[in-house]
Amino acid sequence: MTYRVVQWTTGNVGKRSVRAVALNPELELVGCYAWSDDKIGRDVGDLCGIEPLGVKATNDVDALIALKPDCVVYNPMFADVDEMVRILSAGINIVSTSEFITGHFLGEGRDRIAEACEQGGSTVFGSGINPGFIQLFAIVSAGLSEQVRKVSVTEAIDTTIYNSPATEKPMGFGYPIDTPDLKVSTEKGSGIFRDGVLLVADALGVELDEVRCDVDYAQTTEDLHLPGDWTIAKGCVAGVDVAWKGIAGGKEVVEIRGRWRKGQTLQPDWKLDMGYTVEVVGTPTIKTTLSFLPPPDFVGETLDDYIMLGLSIVAMPAITAIPAVVAAPPGIATYNDLPLLLPRGVVHV
DSSP states (O other), X not given: OOEEEEEEXXXXXXXXXXXXXXXXXXXXXXXXXXXXXXXTTSBHHHHTTSXXXXXXXXXXXXXXXXXXXXXXXXXXXXXXXXXXXXXXXXXXXXXXXXXXXXXXXXTHHXXXXXXXXXXXXXXXXXOOSSSTTHHHHHHHHHTTOSEEEEEEEEEEEEOTTOOOHHHHGGGTTTSBTTOTTHHHHHHHHTTHHHHHHHHHHHHHTOOOXXXXXXXXXXXXXXXXXXXXXEEEOTTBEEEEEEEEEEEETTEEEEEEEEEEEOSSOEESOOOOOOEEEEEEEEESOEEXXXXXXXXXXXXXXXXXXXXXXXXXXXXXXHHHTHHHHHHSOSEEEOTTTSOOOOOTTOOOO
């Protein structure tokens, strides 16, 4: 079976999604939503830096819905509930890398999305903003221990070369270190991690008493000039360590943590175990570190070429989920609801 797909936006993650769809013989790109006027009417391949695909981007939502695709690949960073409701109520499934895992992050918007799924007979699955995929790693790892005390996930990244102030400022980057209510901003910006905690707890069959957020910051001791004409001034936040913790019986049983830094003038000077670490404290304790490298024949001309490789691991869990989501009963689906997501159509020899 070939699954007909509409791509929703062509930002950084969207570009990798388009590439993945174009490379996969089991997927057919039939449409693309353009969020800015300068992209309307352009070939999607051209927008994503690959060969022309014969599909032009449009902002005509009715026309995209009329295509009746099997699935929309929804890649905006911030979920638009109105958009998602419109798609789902039309009977079109969604796989998303947006701020959506269990939907609780969206408050009352979750109820609207669930109602739209019921109305349209459709399903929505969100792998979540990076590191959404790693939660599945954590769930699988926990299945190797006969007794589990705590499951933790840590993303540790030096983001100095990552050009995306719009995604990092909400986390607290760039603000004076003594900004009042800075933690409130970071807690809101990283709130999707709370949904990740709920997902892992649900997989473990644990009812949490509370989920709390702990944050630490580090400042730059010199002006830090970053890609995209962004400067973080001396004395402002250039390191964020945010941990969302699920508590049961007075003990931490699930933790999802992001530890990010910029530049070489950080105070305190955090050392990072770069990559993703999953640790299941139990009998036995399981520890897995995940990193990624370019393929053997990769030739990168710019730093962005290497950054885009990393965004593939954000895009692919949603792409891989398409067949399972199309086959799933209507509603909000998570990793806990879907069968094993099989990477079909990705082998190229």
